[in-house]
Amino acid sequence: MRKYLAVAAVLTCAFTAPAAAENLEFLLVNSSSSALTGFYVSAASSEHWEENLLEGQILASNYEVTVTIADGLTTCIYDIRGVFQDGDVVEDMALDLCELGEYTFTD
Numbered sequence: 748m749r750k751y752l753a754v755a756a757v758l759t760c761a762f763t764a765p766a767a768a769e770n771l772e773f774l775l776v777n778s779s780s781s782a783l784t785g786f787y788v789s790a791a792s793s794e795h796w797e798e799n800l801l802e803g804q805i806l807a808s809n810y811e812v813t814v815t816i817a818d819g820l821t822t823c824i825y826d827i828r829g830v831f832q833d834g835d836v837v838e839d840m841a842l843d844l845c846e847l848g849e850y851t852f853t854d
Contacts, residue, residue, distance in 0.1 A: 771816040771823070771844045775806070776851040782807045783852065785830030788814070790822050791841045805832065816844060 777783050783806035787796040797818075806812060816825070823845035829837045829852055837852060 773814055773844055773847045774811055774849040775814045776811040776849060777806050777808055778851050778853045779831065780808055780854050781831040781833040781835065783829055784832050785828070786814075787828040787830075788816060788844075789826050789828075790818070790820055791824040791826050792822065793826075796826075796828055799830075 775786070784801065786800045786806065787798070788800065789795065789797045800814070823843050824841055825844050826838065826840045827842060827850065828839075831837075831852075839850075842850070
């Protein structure tokens with residue numbers, strides 16, 4: 748299984764944001780040999796992926812970016828989906844983003 752990540756900007760996931768909820772941040776690192784063309788984060792309780800946080804951009808190999816989840820939810824448990832330029836898709840389920848700190852895609 749291949750894992751990847753990287754870009755040089757802040758990705759913000761702002762689905763809906765009540766003022767009482769805290770934002771979650773983690774570093775996304777692409778240590779793979781392929782560019783990341785799609786990056787999705789959804790609450791583990793959701794049946795659907797949220798929109799592509801890269802929005803038509805790519806996260807090149809050997810780059811990293813800070814991801815901010817500002818969806819207003821009180822959960823820490825999220826699913827992550829990465830889509831790569833070479834056609835690979837990686838999904839990692841039920842991650843505790845409150846404790847994560849960093850997520851790295853590798854070959």
